[in-house]
Amino acid sequence: TQLLEQSPQFLSIQEGENLTVYCNSSSVFSSLQWYRQEPGEGPVLLVTVVTGGEVKKLKRLTFQFGDARKDSSLHITAAQPGDTGLYLCAGDQNAGNMLTFGGGTRLMVKP
Amino acid sequence: DTGVSQDPRHKITKRGQNVTFRCDPISEHNRLYWYRQTLGQGPEFLTYFQNEAQLEKSRLLSDRFSAERPKGSFSTLEIQRTEQGDSAMYLCASSLAGGEQFFGPGTRLTVL
Numbered sequence: 001t002q003l004l005e006q007s008p009q010f011l012s013i014q015e016g017e018n019l020t021v022y023c024n025s026s027s028v029f030s031s032l033q034w035y036r037q038e039p040g041e042g043p044v045l046l047v048t049v050v051t052g053g054e055v056k057k058l059k060r061l062t063f064q065f066g067d068a069r070k071d072s073s074l075h076i077t078a079a080q081p082g083d084t085g086l087y088l089c090a091g092d093q094n095a096g097n098m099l100t101f102g103g104g105t106r107l108m109v110k111p
Numbered sequence: 112d113t114g115v116s117q118d119p120r121h122k123i124t125k126r127g128q129n130v131t132f133r134c135d136p137i138s139e140h141n142r143l144y145w146y147r148q149t150l151g152q153g154p155e156f157l158t159y160f161q162n163e164a165q166l167e168k169s170r171l172l173s174d175r176f177s178a179e180r181p182k183g184s185f186s187t188l189e190i191q192r193t194e195q196g197d198s199a200m201y202l203c204a205s206s207l208a209g210g211e212q213f214f215g216p217g218t219r220l221t222v223l
Binding site for chain 2: 004035041099104
């Protein structure tokens with residue numbers, strides 16, 4: 001059983017559509033990160049959320065940390081083909097030690 | 112480029128051979144992490160260093176795996192007597208203590 005469950009695992013949408021990816025856990029995290037990974041490359045950090053209820057925006061991407069710091073969501077508005085990739089959430093339980101990753105959401109945005 | 116670098120990017124080896132990977136962290140970062148990622152999965156933690164001290168090891172890190180960071184700068188990950196199940200992407204990340212982790216491009220290992 002994974003500590004962090006991501007859903008959906010796969011998502012294929014048309015350019016211009018909106019989507020939401022969820023990251024859920026029964027554990028509390030001191031912080032949660034979202035990464036994006038291209039095939040054959042390492043994960044690239046998108047955002048870190050720390051405070052329960054926190055909302056952060058990065059252009060068309062909106063990240064939210066749950067009030068209890070157990071879950072998070074990533075919402076993309078008007079998706080573009082360049083958003084295609086593997087989105088990973090990762091939780092930090094010990095303020096800077098190991099990260100626990102979810103299984104990832106593979107997003108494909110068709111033109 | 113001042114990001115995390117890893118070498119080699121790809122390694123193909125035969126079962127039973129030993130392999131060694133290198134990671135150079137962001138220069139001012141005192142923490143260095145190793146993760147393993149198999150196809151279709153998220154990365155899994157292997158071990159991490161603060162300066163030259165190895166502070167935590169996952170149970171995934173069997174006796175055939177050893178990691179070092181002798182001078183608190185670059186790190187090496189060695190796998191002895193490789194098995195087909197070791198085939199994966201090996202990722203290195205670095206951070207300041209308590210800070211965000213930044214990943215390198217990874218080393219893709221294929222064991223035939």
